[in-house]
Amino acid sequence: MTCGSDGGLERMLLERVTVLGNERVTEGVGLVVLEAPRVARGVRPGQFVHLRIAEGRDFILRRPFSVHRASGERLEILYQVLGVGTRALSLAERGEEMDLIGPLGHGWEMPDTLSHALLVCGGLGSAPMGMLAIELAEKGVAVTVAQGASTAGRLVARELFADVARRHEIATDDGSAGERGFVTALVEPLVAQDRPDIVYVCGPEPMERIVAAQAATAGVPCQVSLERLMGCGIGACLSCVVSTVHGQKRACVDGPVFNAEEVLWASAEIPPKY
Numbered sequence: 710m711t712c713g714s715d716g717g718l719e720r721m722l723l724e725r726v727t728v729l730g731n732e733r734v735t736e737g738v739g740l741v742v743l744e745a746p747r748v749a750r751g752v753r754p755g756q757f758v759h760l761r762i763a764e765g766r767d768f769i770l771r772r773p774f775s776v777h778r779a780s781g782e783r784l785e786i787l788y789q790v791l792g793v794g795t796r797a798l799s800l801a802e803r804g805e806e807m808d809l810i811g812p813l814g815h816g817w818e819m820p821d822t823l824s825h826a827l828l829v830c831g832g833l834g835s836a837p838m839g840m841l842a843i844e845l846a847e848k849g850v851a852v853t854v855a856q857g858a859s860t861a862g863r864l865v866a867r868e869l870f871a872d873v874a875r876r877h878e879i880a881t882d883d884g885s886a887g888e889r890g891f892v893t894a895l896v897e898p899l900v901a902q903d904r905p906d907i908v909y910v911c912g913p914e915p916m917e918r919i920v921a922a923q924a925a926t927a928g929v930p931c932q933v934s935l936e937r938l939m940g941c942g943i944g945a946c947l948s949c950v951v952s953t954v955h956g957q958k959r960a961c962v963d964g965p966v967f968n969a970e971e972v973l974w975a976s977a978e979i980p981p982k983y
């Protein structure tokens with residue numbers, strides 16, 4: 710992560726893409742597969758694309774989405790239906806054309822010295838972790854995944870993690886899979902038992918903040934992927950500011966992945982949920 714440089718922009722492309730498939734994964738969550746040969750070849754784990762969802766409709770702004778997986782000419786995006794843009798995305802059909810800008814931002818850093826990594830995902834925080842888990846496993850890094858969701862049906866990418874991780878631990882709010890409770894409760898024992906060299910985390914910000922503190926206490930480096938509302942996606946509009954010990958940074962070009970110890974978290978309060 711080169712905080713402060715417009716990282717990755719030199720490799721950014723505007724690409725016309727075609728929908729190859731779009732399926733419901735669970736309630737309110739879909740997986741869209743795009744034919745995007747140029748971006749798919751260049752994207753790194755943790756980077757995102759800025760997608761113009763539908764032509765001829767009233768979308769002025771693109772929407773940012775992490776790349777869940779990339780293989781060959783295909784990009785996969787896991788998306789949660791929240792508003793007008795993601796609702797339109799959920800209706801996109803095979804053969805439909807869109808365009809995107811990407812790959813954007815700084816993804817996860819994977820030092821060559823890694824031998825064991827802990828990935829902590831909450832809810833849709835699994836989205837930017839798919840490619841990461843696959844690539845780490847391909848490099849021979851032992852991957853432990855701690856995955857949390859409200860209920861078993863919302864453990865998106867569960868099969869992918871089960872396939873590639875050496876250890877896959879689950880927590881659900883209602884106890885319908887794994888431990889009952891929050892994924893943050895899994896982190897301390899996993900760090901103690903597995904002694905990872907690094908912790909990667911993506912999920913709701915209060916959860917990320919707790920995991921960052923747990924990693925810091927254990928003396929393990931931690932990287933977090935942060936979400937901000939994004940206008941341009943390329944560093945020009947300043948809508949995506951993150952406060953860090955090095956000053957204000959733009960999540961779109963300086964992140965979305967940051968070293969956790971550099972982040973000045975927005976709230977001192979940790980909701981009781983976590």
Ligand SMILES: Cc1cc2nc3c(=O)[nH]c(=O)nc-3n(C[C@H](O)[C@H](O)[C@H](O)COP(=O)(O)OP(=O)(O)OC[C@H]3O[C@@H](n4cnc5c(N)ncnc54)[C@H](O)[C@@H]3O)c2cc1C
Binds near residue numbers: 757776786789790793
């Ligand atoms: C770097 C990055 C990567 C992302 N990756 C993914 C991903 O892989 N999958 C996914 O489902 N979503 C992801 N998001 C969030 C996604 O961009 C928003 O959910 C989406 O833009 C909402 O568009 P909309 O038109 O449906 O919602 P809108 O109608 O624009 O808004 C509906 C609701 O969603 C909230 N919202 C809008 N944008 C964001 C945002 N950026 N973060 C959080 N809440 C938002 C709004 O505040 C509002 O409450 C990512 C965001 C960023 C910044």
Ligand code: FES
Binds near residue numbers: 942944946959
């Ligand atoms: S989204 Fe415009 S500066 Fe980051």
